[in-house]
Amino acid sequence: MKRPKARARDGDTEQRILDAAHAVFVARGTAGARMQDIAAEARVNQALLHYYFRSKDRLAEAVFHRAAGQLFPQVIEVLASDLSIETKVERTVTLELDRLLRTPYLPGYILSELHHHPQRVVQLLGTVTGMPPEVLRRRVLAKLHAQLGAAARAGTMRPIAAEQFLVNLLSLCIFPFAARPMLMALLGLNEAGFARFIGKRRTHLAAFVLGALRS
Amino acid sequence: MKRPKARARDGDTEQRILDAAHAVFVARGTAGARMQDIAAEARVNQALLHYYFRSKDRLAEAVFHRAAGQLFPQVIEVLASDLSIETKVERTVTLELDRLLRTPYLPGYILSELHHHPQRVVQLLGTVTGMPPEVLRRRVLAKLHAQLGAAARAGTMRPIAAEQFLVNLLSLCIFPFAARPMLMALLGLNEAGFARFIGKRRTHLAAFVLGALRS
DNA sequence: GTCTATATTAGGATAGAC
DNA sequence: GTCTATCCTAATATAGAC
Numbered sequence: 228m229k230r231p232k233a234r235a236r237d238g239d240t241e242q243r244i245l246d247a248a249h250a251v252f253v254a255r256g257t258a259g260a261r262m263q264d265i266a267a268e269a270r271v272n273q274a275l276l277h278y279y280f281r282s283k284d285r286l287a288e289a290v291f292h293r294a295a296g297q298l299f300p301q302v303i304e305v306l307a308s309d310l311s312i313e314t315k316v317e318r319t320v321t322l323e324l325d326r327l328l329r330t331p332y333l334p335g336y337i338l339s340e341l342h343h344h345p346q347r348v349v350q351l352l353g354t355v356t357g358m359p360p361e362v363l364r365r366r367v368l369a370k371l372h373a374q375l376g377a378a379a380r381a382g383t384m385r386p387i388a389a390e391q392f393l394v395n396l397l398s399l400c401i402f403p404f405a406a407r408p409m410l411m412a413l414l415g416l417n418e419a420g421f422a423r424f425i426g427k428r429r430t431h432l433a434a435f436v437l438g439a440l441r442s
Numbered sequence: 443m444k445r446p447k448a449r450a451r452d453g454d455t456e457q458r459i460l461d462a463a464h465a466v467f468v469a470r471g472t473a474g475a476r477m478q479d480i481a482a483e484a485r486v487n488q489a490l491l492h493y494y495f496r497s498k499d500r501l502a503e504a505v506f507h508r509a510a511g512q513l514f515p516q517v518i519e520v521l522a523s524d525l526s527i528e529t530k531v532e533r534t535v536t537l538e539l540d541r542l543l544r545t546p547y548l549p550g551y552i553l554s555e556l557h558h559h560p561q562r563v564v565q566l567l568g569t570v571t572g573m574p575p576e577v578l579r580r581r582v583l584a585k586l587h588a589q590l591g592a593a594a595r596a597g598t599m600r601p602i603a604a605e606q607f608l609v610n611l612l613s614l615c616i617f618p619f620a621a622r623p624m625l626m627a628l629l630g631l632n633e634a635g636f637a638r639f640i641g642k643r644r645t646h647l648a649a650f651v652l653g654a655l656r657s
Numbered sequence: 658g659t660c661t662a663t664a665t666t667a668g669g670a671t672a673g674a675c
Numbered sequence: 676g677t678c679t680a681t682c683c684t685a686a687t688a689t690a691g692a693c
Binding site for chain 3: 679
């Protein structure tokens with residue numbers, strides 16, 4: 228039974244470092260983060276960060292990878308499933324808003340990282356979802372395309388391209404968090420007010436999107 | 443007629459520096475940007491950056507301020523006006539998508555900066571719009587609230603909170619650009635493909651939003 | 658595995674000539 | 676206003692003891 232010195236009750240060191248790095252990278256961005264700050268947050272010294280992760284860059288990648296992994300698989304699962312469009316909309320909204328309310332800063336971090344390191348998008352879609360981008364695309368978009376097309380032909384929904392549908396849904400769920408500082412100022416909300424706003428949004432959004440689709 | 447040495451045909455130095463700084467800050471973020479790179483891009487030496495802007499921080503603020511100023515006033519103008527809700531939606535969509543198509547990286551930059559420097563949001567709303575946040579809020583939200591309320595009572599639209607309406611509209615327009623690298627990979631688009639996607643979106647979005655509002 | 662101490666470079670900022 | 680040269684701290688990374 229191999230086990231390191233079992234310091235305090237903090238779980239093992241590598242995890243502690245990852246958690247600390249997550250906090251610092253999210254707050255300051257990869258470029259703005261300081262290894263010293265991460266070490267302090269993890270209550271270890273700087274050398275140990277390099278022992279486990281070799282360089283700041285690799286540590287940043289590890290953090291990004293883990294964060295992205297928490298965020299995407301669930302939604303993809305839902306959207307690629309055989310559920311009805313109505314259920315997909317409702318479930319996606321609930322799933323995403325509840326998830327993001329617990330980590331409201333994640334979208335800002337992910338989008339910021341992707342903006343400054345577009346090469347990470349490969350890692351994001353590939354490694355995180357477990358399938359190559361083309362497969363992911365086929366699974367999700369093809370399914371939506373089929374469902375939306377059928378509904379349109381049946382006359383129950385007005386026609387909409389699967390891509391626009393997908394982007395609309397993601398926009399409406401994610402943007403409020405990505406733009407949170409701006410929206411809080413614009414709408415005059417504090418943390419609690421923002422949470423209430425999202426709470427109302429949980430019921431509002433499904434109605435809004437389904438209303439837009441209904442013919 | 444005061445005029446500096448009139449180097450090349452580049453406009454004056456301060457402008458050149460601002461433009462160069464814009465390019466570098468947008469690409470790498472404030473923390474990741476290097477003063478040396480900005481100097482090179484502007485074809486001046488590093489000392490001159492400090493002569494004009496005193497410090498990297500002030501230069502970053504100047505760039506952010508200018509960028510934000512290009513982005514917001516127009517939409518605010520439209521949304522606070524006396525135009526009908528329908529016209530506001532159509533005009534906002536067209537205005538925003540056309541504007542962003544010319545500078546698709548701007549939302550990523552602005553959101554990234556706001557995420558890492560939330561204090562800039564004050565500057566953003568205040569200085570950029572020319573009015574204090576509360577006034578801005580009253581002007582835009584009060585107007586929308588009145589219009590949406592009237593339409594709901596008249597039975598022509600289903601009820602919707604002004605805040606949700608505003609956030610929905612902004613989300614649908616801005617998010618695709620903020621998440622551009624991700625969406626391009628997810629949808630399998632190159633630059634041209636993304637532009638076509640947005641082109642279709644110009645007509646799609648107005649119909650989508652107005653469809654959602656119609657009772 | 659974890660630490661202290663230190664090497665080394667990078668990068669923002671300034672002095673001072675022109 | 677613009678340049679060259681340089682200062683100086685901050686920050687990543689490594690060496691080597693324990």
